[in-house]
Amino acid sequence: MITILHRYKRLGIALALGVSTLSAQAESVDSYPSESVTMIVGWTAGGPADGVGRMVAAEMGKHLGQAVVVDNKAGAGGNIGSVAAARAKPNGYTIMLATVASHGLNAALYDDIGYDPIKDFAPIGLVSASPSTMLVPLNSPFKTVQDYVDQAKANPGKLTYGSGGVGSSQHLAGASFKTRTGIDILHVPYKSTAPALTDVMAGRIDMIITTGAMAPIASGKVRPLAITSESRIAALPDVPTFDEAGVKGFYMKSWYGLVAPAGTPEPILLKLNEALTKALQNPELRQKFVDLGSVPAEPMSIDAYWDMVQNGMVEAAELVRISGAKAEK
Structure with a gap:
């Protein structure tokens, strides 16, 4: 009998603790964030x-x-x-x-x-x-995507593209661009996008394909060549899509x-x-x-x-x- 009473007592304590825990959790959610x-x-x-x-x-x-x-x-x-x-x-x-x-x-x-x-x-x-935007330095000789592709084909392994690091969206965009155009260009990874953009603006890197392009474009230090979307965007109405620029099916958002x-x-x-x-x-x-x-x-x-x-x-x-x-x- 004593053993049974002890079991019921322990069960009661466990139930009480469970109810208390649920109550505390509910109160915590209600007061979130404190x-x-x-x-x-x-x-x-x-x-x-x-x-x-x-x-x-x-x-x-x-x-x-x-x-x-x-x-x-x-x-x-x-x-x-x-x-x-x-x-x-x-x-x-x-x-x-x-x-x-x-x-x-x-x-x-x-x-x-x-x-x-x-x-x-x-x-x-x-x-x-x-979408991402292909950017080159403002003083770059490349005025179109085709200019860049032609130069890359004439000089395999010489042109560069930057990225915010291995595995970043810029890395993947550049690698996909290489594959789609059949060119050989060098990937230069940085610790983040900011220094990569800085080097593009300074002319130390030939190109980057990236989001967040409006600020460097507005600075007047880069030239946008194409965007990776199916249609043009309101913020850059004069910039063609890659489809329009001759690289078909290059979409990346x-x-x-x-x-x-x-x-x-x-x-x-x-x-x-x-x-x-x-x-x-x-x-x-x-x-x-x-x-x-x-x-x-x-x-x-x-x-x-x-x-x-x-x-x-x-x-x-x-x-x-x-x-x-x-x-x-």
């Missing part, structure tokens, strides 16, 4: 990803009632930041700016990226999408989104999705994206966003296969 939220960006300050992250973080903070602070963890094509985010506590206080690299290209480029893009993360929402560590409670994910949706409805923020040559996302559920990411991973793997690119060891 402190600042960290947004990990897997790229250095000053590059396209960092700029997008900071714009969105500032606006989301207004709707969350707490600051969203960008934490740059650059390296390995975004993998360092992704691993850090995947291992963070799933409590909503660490989120990450996901990209076509972290949740697409890298899994096909690297033998081991240290995380699973789907299993180790939970969806928040899409931020924006944008980079995207930015937000993710959280796997296991983050769904009510928190929905709060973050709501804050992101409200942020992207701000006309001033939307115009900033347009000015950058990007298309800000329309409202999207977390499930629809996750479907997009998973479908995009298949397309990214095919892009890597076609390009023949592989992360250097």
